[in-house]
Amino acid sequence: MTMSGMKVWESIMPNLSQIETDTCPKDLTVVAMLHHFWEQKHVSQSDKSVEIESILLYESAPSPSAPYVCYVTLPGGSCFGNFKVCDTQAEARRDAARVALMNSLMNELPCRRISSQFIAQSLQQAATDSAVSIEDARDSSTSIGTYSLLLHSYTGRTMLEFQEMMTVFQLLHWNGTLKALREKRCSRQSVISYYSQRGLDEYMRSSMALDWLGREQSSPGLLGEELQVAQRELVLARRRGTELRFYKEKTEIISLALSQTYIKNAPDTWQQVHCPTFKQEQFPLQRLYSQDELDPISTPCSRSPTLNKNTRQKVSLTPGPEHSRVPLPE
Numbered sequence: 001m002t003m004s005g006m007k008v009w010e011s012i013m014p015n016l017s018q019i020e021t022d023t024c025p026k027d028l029t030v031v032a033m034l035h036h037f038w039e040q041k042h043v044s045q046s047d048k049s050v051e052i053e054s055i056l057l058y059e060s061a062p063s064p065s066a067p068y069v070c071y072v073t074l075p076g077g078s079c080f081g082n083f084k085v086c087d088t089q090a091e092a093r094r095d096a097a098r099v100a101l102m103n104s105l106m107n108e109l110p111c112r113r114i115s116s117q118f119i120a121q122s123l124q125q126a127a128t129d130s131a132v133s134i135e136d137a138r139d140s141s142t143s144i145g146t147y148s149l150l151l152h153s154y155t156g157r158t159m160l161e162f163q164e165m166m167t168v169f170q171l172l173h174w175n176g177t178l179k180a181l182r183e184k185r186c187s188r189q190s191v192i193s194y195y196s197q198r199g200l201d202e203y204m205r206s207s208m209a210l211d212w213l214g215r216e217q218s219s220p221g222l223l224g225e226e227l228q229v230a231q232r233e234l235v236l237a238r239r240r241g242t243e244l245r246f247y248k249e250k251t252e253i254i255s256l257a258l259s260q261t262y263i264k265n266a267p268d269t270w271q272q273v274h275c276p277t278f279k280q281e282q283f284p285l286q287r288l289y290s291q292d293e294l295d296p297i298s299t300p301c302s303r304s305p306t307l308n309k310n311t312r313q314k315v316s317l318t319p320g321p322e323h324s325r326v327p328l329p330e
Contacts, residue, residue, distance in 0.1 A: 025164055030094050034101045038075055058093055068092040069238070071099045071248065077164045077200065079245040103160070112159045114197040119151045146188050153196070160243070167246045168200050174206045174250065205253055213256040223261060227254045 035056060061069040067085045068179060074080075082095035106112060126144055127134040137148040144244035150169075154162045172178045172195065181191055198204075216223045234247040 016188050030097045030101060034072070034097045034104070037101060037104055041075075058096070059088055060092070063098045063156070063159045070096040071244065073245070074104065074160075075101060076161065076169065077245055078160050079248050080241075081244055083239070103243070107158050107160045114151060114154045114157055114159070114162055116155070119155070122151060123148055140188060146192070149189070150192065153192075163243055163247070165196055167249070168198075170209065170246045171200070171204075171249055171253075175211055175253075177208070177211075177261055192209070205249070205256065209260070210254040213260055214256060216257065216261055223254055223258045223275070227251065227258060230254055255297045 032173070038056065057073040059071045060075070061071075063069070066085070066087040068089045068091070069082060070086075070089065071081045071090075072080055072093075078100075080096060080100040082092045083099050084091075084095045086092035086095055123137045123144065124134060126147055127137070128328060130144060132142070132144055135142075136142040137144045139145040140149055150166070151162070154165065169178070169192075178191070212223060212226070230247060230250040234251055237244050237247050
């Protein structure tokens with residue numbers, strides 16, 4: 001981060017930590033500010049020919065007691081969670097909104113745009129970390145060459161936008177899809193072009209869940225182990241205050257596969273799966289708030305690994321700009 005970016009960050013932090021007062025309804029502060037920010041981005045981009053309805057989605061990890069966890073997904077798909085240890089669901093919701101708002105504001109800085117200087121630095125760092133020659137970046141058949149191609153395709157766009165696209169390729173790499181496509185002799189350029197335009201949808205999630213379901217049948221207990229790893233990664237990433245979508249998507253895909261295993265083999269299968277020890281993260285994501293209410297809705301604890309969709313707080317928006325280090329796609 002540049003010095004100018006640090007100064008903006010330092011000016012934002014105190015303001016966000018002090019905006020809640022005894023005279024202000026708490027759910028109308030940070031949550032409303034985040035809503036207003038994305039609403040204004042929609043207005044500023046209303047001249048675009050294609051309008052895409054987007055939403056701010058709040059999700060809770062139900063827990064019988066504190067601490068509570070909440071996630072908020074921004075237009076475009078970037079996801080953030082509460083950083084603080086929260087004693088109520090409403091507090092967790094506000095803290096998740098605060099983290100998301102800070103990242104949304106930071107993403108507007110010029111230093112958060114993909115520039116030629118950033119691309120050069122990123123490729124040099126990637127070459128060093130991967131112990132390959134920087135010259136390989138000119139060859140699209142190499143991993144670093146593919147990374148270079150992806151970076152250049154997002155020149156002028158924001159870090160969060162780039163991360164949203166890279167999340168898709170991270171998941172494809174984690175699931176083994178990229179390896180399978182390479183074995184089928186699909187070109188890197190065609191794969192990048194296809195998945196960059198398609199994005200992440202329910203069909204892709206279901207397809208990945210089926211892949212993992214097949215692996216579970218070959219290696220019983222694999223899903224339980226993979227779920228523990230994914231949930232641990234999600235907890236650690238949330239405690240660092242970083243973007244969470246990759247880890248959250250992994251958790252939901254494995255949970256979806258595990259739910260199908262549970263349905264087919266109930267009641268014995270669940271007993272074979274070792275539940276993770278993370279108290280609040282081991283539960284499925286359920287509805288936290290209704291569209292027209294500010295008070296939290298208590299949700300019962302469930303042992304089912306199936307993830308349920310929440311009621312969504314809708315904001316008619318056009319996706320605006322949205323970084324974290326990502327592995328080179330294979």
